[in-house]
Amino acid sequence: MQDVKKKLMSAVDQMPAFPKSVHQVLKLAGDINCSQKELVEVIKKDPVFTLKILRLVNSAYFGLAREVTSINHASVYLGLNTLKNVALGLAAVGAIPKSNVAGLDMGAFWLHSLAVATGTRMLGSMLGVSRDEAADYFAAGLLHDIGKVVFALYMPNEFAQVGEKIAEQGTSLKQAELDVIGATHADIGSMLAEKWNLPGDLHDAIARHHTPDKGKPSQLVDCVFVADQISKKLAFGSAGDYMVEELPKSIEERFSLDLDGLIKEMPTLDEEVEHARIFIKLGEAS
Amino acid sequence: MRFRFRGTRGSLSAPGPDTIKYGGNTTCIEVRSDNDDLIILDAGTGIRELGLELAKNMPVKCHLFVSHTHWDHIQGVPFFVPMFVSGNELIIYGPPDPLTMTGIEAVLAKQMEYPHFPVRVSELLADISYKTLNDGQVVDLGFATVSTILMNHPAMDFGCKVECDGKTLFFTGDHEPFYNIYEPGEEDYEEYEKIVRERNQGILEFIRGVDIFIADSQYTEEEYVLKQGWGHSTFERTLALAKEAGVAKVYLTHHETTRTDEQVDAIYARLQEEWKDSGVNFEMAREGEVIEI
Numbered sequence: 001m002q003d004v005k006k007k008l009m010s011a012v013d014q015m016p017a018f019p020k021s022v023h024q025v026l027k028l029a030g031d032i033n034c035s036q037k038e039l040v041e042v043i044k045k046d047p048v049f050t051l052k053i054l055r056l057v058n059s060a061y062f063g064l065a066r067e068v069t070s071i072n073h074a075s076v077y078l079g080l081n082t083l084k085n086v087a088l089g090l091a092a093v094g095a096i097p098k099s100n101v102a103g104l105d106m107g108a109f110w111l112h113s114l115a116v117a118t119g120t121r122m123l124g125s126m127l128g129v130s131r132d133e134a135a136d137y138f139a140a141g142l143l144h145d146i147g148k149v150v151f152a153l154y155m156p157n158e159f160a161q162v163g164e165k166i167a168e169q170g171t172s173l174k175q176a177e178l179d180v181i182g183a184t185h186a187d188i189g190s191m192l193a194e195k196w197n198l199p200g201d202l203h204d205a206i207a208r209h210h211t212p213d214k215g216k217p218s219q220l221v222d223c224v225f226v227a228d229q230i231s232k233k234l235a236f237g238s239a240g241d242y243m244v245e246e247l248p249k250s251i252e253e254r255f256s257l258d259l260d261g262l263i264k265e266m267p268t269l270d271e272e273v274e275h276a277r278i279f280i281k282l283g284e285a286s
Numbered sequence: 287m288r289f290r291f292r293g294t295r296g297s298l299s300a301p302g303p304d305t306i307k308y309g310g311n312t313t314c315i316e317v318r319s320d321n322d323d324l325i326i327l328d329a330g331t332g333i334r335e336l337g338l339e340l341a342k343n344m345p346v347k348c349h350l351f352v353s354h355t356h357w358d359h360i361q362g363v364p365f366f367v368p369m370f371v372s373g374n375e376l377i378i379y380g381p382p383d384p385l386t387m388t389g390i391e392a393v394l395a396k397q398m399e400y401p402h403f404p405v406r407v408s409e410l411l412a413d414i415s416y417k418t419l420n421d422g423q424v425v426d427l428g429f430a431t432v433s434t435i436l437m438n439h440p441a442m443d444f445g446c447k448v449e450c451d452g453k454t455l456f457f458t459g460d461h462e463p464f465y466n467i468y469e470p471g472e473e474d475y476e477e478y479e480k481i482v483r484e485r486n487q488g489i490l491e492f493i494r495g496v497d498i499f500i501a502d503s504q505y506t507e508e509e510y511v512l513k514q515g516w517g518h519s520t521f522e523r524t525l526a527l528a529k530e531a532g533v534a535k536v537y538l539t540h541h542e543t544t545r546t547d548e549q550v551d552a553i554y555a556r557l558q559e560e561w562k563d564s565g566v567n568f569e570m571a572r573e574g575e576v577i578e579i
Contacts, residue, residue, distance in 0.1 A: 038465040062384050063420030076481045081440030
């Protein structure tokens with residue numbers, strides 16, 4: 001047991017740091033009174049963010065007559081609104097690696113994560129969360145499976161075995177992870193969330209997205225759980241796990257709907273996921 | 287060259303007894319060469335009536351330049367009759383959507399999608415083509431050239447300079463003069479100020495000496511205090527720019543949605559008094575007015 005823990009910790013420690021600026025941009029972007037100066041200051045402090053924005057702004061899509069060389073420059077050229085929307089797109093995707101990693105098809109993983117992010121946000125809005133909170137719901141959905149990235153990056157052999165076990169023996173993902181690694185992707189995601197010092201709600205959503213009925217009831221965790229099942233049922237990408245789990249009674253009661261009923265309530269999911277996909281392209285500007 | 291204001295209202299159409307003189311339709315300007323070649327600047331609700339007139343003499347060919355794709359500048363597109371009739375040719379120019387990384391065609395198609403409009407773009411019968419604009423581009427139409435410059439608005443927004451029959455006309459689209467987000471003394475103030483100056487200067491040079499300057503002047507200075515960052519200029523700032531650029535004639539437009547004719551008249555009277563010795567020749571844009579340059 002001690003061994004497993006050590007191994008997991010070592011994997012978590014190898015993950016890059018979570019940029020604080022991403023939190024701040026998500027927060028600012030949800031605020032209609034966000035000041036241009038605040039946003040510019042946050043972006044400037046993060047060199048990776050700065051670089052991505054400059055690459056994007058200087059890309060053919062903007063077709064500017066001259067090269068934009070600083071965030072101040074970009075701010076004057078684009079103004080608050082465009083800058084805010086560009087930053088928002090980049091912020092959410094900044095946290096997940098883009099390149100393919102062993103055992104995880106990043107394209108499919110991305111699409112699954114985006115679909116859960118979009119679904120979580122829509123479900124949150126359905127339950128009346130504010131625009132400000134909706135951005136956090138999106139982030140929770142986007143990061144819920146981040147533990148799988150840790151497995152794939154730093155425990156690739158074990159993660160590949162998990163995949164084989166699911167494919168050959170029809171074992172559930174959770175069971176396969178416990179058998180091979182001794183911990184689930186939610187467990188290691190939780191450790192990573194701690195290292196990243198993510199807000200409590202976000203940490204909770206990552207740790208409990210397969211076990212929403214264990215522990216203190218949480219609206220955010222429930223939304224992530226439902227969005228995850230919807231994304232699997234409608235086959236939005238894949239994160240290596242195809243089993244659609246049943247909604248616990250408490251969740252059905254929260255929404256007064258079952259899974260199919262909830263899917264019917266979200267007719268624009270497809271379109272919104274498609275829109276969110278653009279963020280993948282933005283993220284690739286690095 | 288001559289032009290006619292088809293719509294002068296800002297943000298949202300505002301029909302009613304209080305807006306009869308200056309008009310309630312949103313932005314649209316019909317520009318004609320001496321040979322009657324047609325350029326349309328923006329497709330606010332004012333384009334509808336132009337479409338009806340054009341429909342009497344089809345087939346028509348027109349070049350539509352969309353400064354930016356906020357509703358009040360595109361809302362008339364689906365109601366522009368020549369689009370529905372085969373044999374007509376429509377070339378639409380406009381900014382890209384850098385967020386979805388799509389061109390002007392995608393933006394306009396969106397407003398005709400099923401939940402918004404009963405006819406889809408693919409069902410339109412006219413010969414329609416799209417050209418996504420860049421900053422600093424010069425489009426040669428044969429009878430005229432139209433050059434673009436990126437303005438300051440919460441969207442990609444191109445000001446357009448039309449040169450035709452030896453005359454020049456510049457239209458800002460929507461525009462707020464660039465301003466510094468830092469206070470004097472703050473670390474980045476100087477650098478930011480330099481870029482702001484450069485951008486304002488760039489626009490000044492671009493419009494220097496034009497014959498006609500049609501400019502967004504939605505607010506008074508007092509109103510602007512609460513509307514900084516909304517992407518619109520003031521009467522005073524527009525006139526100051528016109529003076530510096532030495533333009534021959536200014537038309538103040540994009541009238542604030544809630545502004546009555548009486549209020550526009552009152553502002554005009556005040557400005558005339560305040561600017562009487564400035565040498566700036568200006569008028570309030572009035573829907574329906576035809577101006578021969």
